[in-house]
Amino acid sequence: xxxxxxxxxxxxxxxxxxxxxxxxxxxxxxxxxxxxxxxxxxxxxxxxxxxxxxxxxxxxxxxxxxxxxxxxxxxxxxxxxxxxxxxxxxxxxxxxxxxxxxxxxxxxxxxxxxxxxxxxxxxxxxxxxxxxxxxxxxxxxxxxxxxxxxxxxxxxxxxxxxxxxxxxxxxxxxxxxxxxxxxxxxxxxxxxxxxxxxxxxxxxxxxxxxxxxxxxxxxxxxxxxxxxxxxxxxxxxxxxxxxxxxxxxxxxxxxxxxxxxxxxxxxxxxxxxxxxxxxxxxxxxxxxxxxxxxxxxxxxxxxxxxxxxxxxxxxxxxxxxxxxxxxxxxxxxxxxxxxxxxxxxxxxxxxxxxxxxxxxxxxxxxxxxxxxxxxxxxxxxxxxxxxxxxxxxxxxxxxxxxxxxxxxxxxxxxxxxxxxxxxx
Numbered sequence: 001x002x003x004x005x006x007x008x009x010x011x012x013x014x015x016x017x018x019x020x021x022x023x024x025x026x027x028x029x030x031x032x033x034x035x036x037x038x039x040x041x042x043x044x045x046x047x048x049x050x051x052x053x054x055x056x057x058x059x060x061x062x063x064x065x066x067x068x069x070x071x072x073x074x075x076x077x078x079x080x081x082x083x084x085x086x087x088x089x090x091x092x093x094x095x096x097x098x099x100x101x102x103x104x105x106x107x108x109x110x111x112x113x114x115x116x117x118x119x120x121x122x123x124x125x126x127x128x129x130x131x132x133x134x135x136x137x138x139x140x141x142x143x144x145x146x147x148x149x150x151x152x153x154x155x156x157x158x159x160x161x162x163x164x165x166x167x168x169x170x171x172x173x174x175x176x177x178x179x180x181x182x183x184x185x186x187x188x189x190x191x192x193x194x195x196x197x198x199x200x201x202x203x204x205x206x207x208x209x210x211x212x213x214x215x216x217x218x219x220x221x222x223x224x225x226x227x228x229x230x231x232x233x234x235x236x237x238x239x240x241x242x243x244x245x246x247x248x249x250x251x252x253x254x255x256x257x258x259x260x261x262x263x264x265x266x267x268x269x270x271x272x273x274x275x276x277x278x279x280x281x282x283x284x285x286x287x288x289x290x291x292x293x294x295x296x297x298x299x300x301x302x303x304x305x306x307x308x309x310x311x312x313x314x315x316x317x318x319x320x321x322x323x324x325x326x327x328x329x330x331x332x333x334x335x336x337x338x339x340x341x342x343x344x345x346x347x348x349x350x351x352x353x354x355x356x357x358x359x360x361x362x363x364x365x366x367x368x369x370x371x372x373x374x375x376x377x378x379x380x381x382x383x384x385x386x387x388x389x390x391x392x393x394x395x396x397x398x399x400x401x402x403x404x405x406x407x408x409x410x411x412x413x414x415x416x417x418x419x420x421x422x423x424x
Contacts, residue, residue, distance in 0.1 A: 030067045058088040122160040139340040148193035170219040229370045230377035238361040252353040263302040264372030276322035
């Protein structure tokens with residue numbers, strides 16, 4: 001009994017600062033059970049949920065005397081320490097309370113939100129990552145991780161220890177995916193998800209760097225490149241001139257053409273354009289892809305050509321209020337997941353029609369992606385300035401644009417080289 005009482009007294013809570021709601025409590029404590037070599041004790045954030053607890057470090061160590069003086073101190077040094085501890089507490093409280101209010105709390109989810117993937121299995125780390133991406137609204141990335149998780153569990157089961165992920169394991173998994181008929185694009189995507197989770201585990205000390213299976217002399221993620229189709233100006237004319245007399249075919253054909261004319265805008269961004277984005281004959285937008293990753297957000301500007309205006313007039317929302325979306329597939333009130341599903345469905349239906357058009361005019365592999373690829377290469381082959389192409393695509397620098405265009409030009413060079421021996 002005396003031993004239990006002594007243990008209780010060795011964990012001291014910071015007075016007056018405590019969160020408690022819906023089975024969740026959070027407080028700052030001095031863990032005085034064992035002193036460090038400095039003779040100081042670590043200050044931690046204690047999180048208790050449904051009677052289970054975990055501790056999160058603040059990076060600060062104090063003596064019992066300084067801890068006692070901390071609430072009312074006049075010392076500039078201790079005030080600075082107190083503020084830093086409070087900042088850590090606020091971060092943990094915000095993340096934990098949000099998860100609870102969303103009915104999505106788990107310590108794995110909290111650890112991912114705090115950048116501390118402390119799960120001992122790849123499966124729970126995947127689940128926590130998916131939860132974090134969902135709460136951040138990164139639905140496309142979330143769906144990629146969901147697909148990867150299903151695939152990984154289909155291959156290795158519902159409890160995969162981090163220690164199981166070796167070079168040999170990854171090679172077998174790659175072989176398994178190829179055996180299922182998956183493309184190298186899919187293989188690359190799934191294994192990059194595993195690598196990202198392993199990187200989190202390395203950073204938080206769950207996996208030792210010596211056990212990391214990726215990199216030089218170890219497993220290399222296969223380079224998965226989808227077929228990048230760039231049409232010539234003559235092929236584009238054939239596509240936009242095609243009709244089978246069906247209104248549906250013409251609608252999706254025209255959406256593809258609008259994407260091409262609007263600086264190769266991807267369909268996800270195009271389907272969220274609003275009438276207010278059009279000013280003085282130009283349309284302004286940001287790429288959702290770079291909005292999530294780039295430090296500098298680049299606004300893209302495209303001229304609204306007569307062809308684009310004609311498409312808007314024919315297929316656009318007839319109520320042209322500034323806040324209305326131009327192409328009436330979304331309303332703007334959908335949840336992130338619902339929005340993603342609608343965009344995916346429109347792309348799927350467009351690709352179905354493009355496949356039919358491609359077959360009719362002799363262009364294999366025609367998809368929505370070809371609009372962006374074609375926009376860039378038509379300009380390049382017409383002598384447009386590389387800086388203009390880079391700016392209009394929303395690339396961060398010229399090198400990105402040069403690398404992007406190089407893959408298309410390689411195909412053009414191969415085709416031209418074949419002409420050298422075309423004797424008949």
